[in-house]
């Protein structure tokens with residue numbers, strides 16, 4: 001079976017799903033179900049950790065069925081991200097953490113310096129670190145040198161639905177990778193998932209394109225199929241592009 005690992009954890013599904021922005025919790029639950037995602041991410045800041053029995057936006061989900069990937073969304077400095085991560089660990093959420101240190105509220109693009117700093121600290125503290133980063137191949141390499149367990153380059157700005165903007169950068173990151181590469185953020189359509197996987201990514205993380213689709217449940221299924229199709233296409237090995245035509249039914253050997 002085509003399984004993959006992040007740190008010590010093994011998975012079948014290569015689609016990671018965010019849990020925010022759904023119109024209601026019933027839709028969220030159905031979308032998560034049909035997506036067959038095994039890893040769910042959520043902003044720690046949105047949980048009431050002081051009072052875990054208060055209603056929360058994950059309450060419809062049977063969390064025992066999933067690997068939880070708390071994220072540090074809302075952090076603008078390495079210190080904030082580290083503090084949020086420690087809070088999540090202390091609350092027994094999981095030892096996996098998605099490091100997100102944002103540099104600018106308009107673009108929501110990561111702050112590369114803060115992202116690297118926070119990742120280094122959390123690796124040293126024993127977290128399984130998945131880092132959301134710019135699609136910068138050199139930063140991706142530095143993060144791997146720091147010991148992160150997965151690198152998550154953005155396809156385009158969070159929530160933008162623009163799909164993959166710098167395909168070449170993603171290629172460089174994937175070619176150089178020693179840990180799983182998960183394309184995260186900016187996915188707009190199933191074709192974007194397929195493209196990311198065809199490029200050789202190990203997985204795709206998305207949220208907005210499903211949560212805000214006209215039919216989130218149908219879109220969740222479509223994204224799952226996009227990821228699966230792209231993965232199979234990658235494993236099958238696509239043909240090289242040629243400048244000129246080559247007939248599908250060769251005429252050579254045909255009776256005149």
Ligand SMILES: CC(=O)[C@@H](O)[C@H](O)COP(=O)(O)O
Pocket residue numbers: 017018019020041042071073157158159160161184185186187205206207208209
């Ligand atoms: C939920 C989460 O982690 C987001 O910050 C993530 O990056 C997804 O981005 P999209 O909403 O653009 O899919």
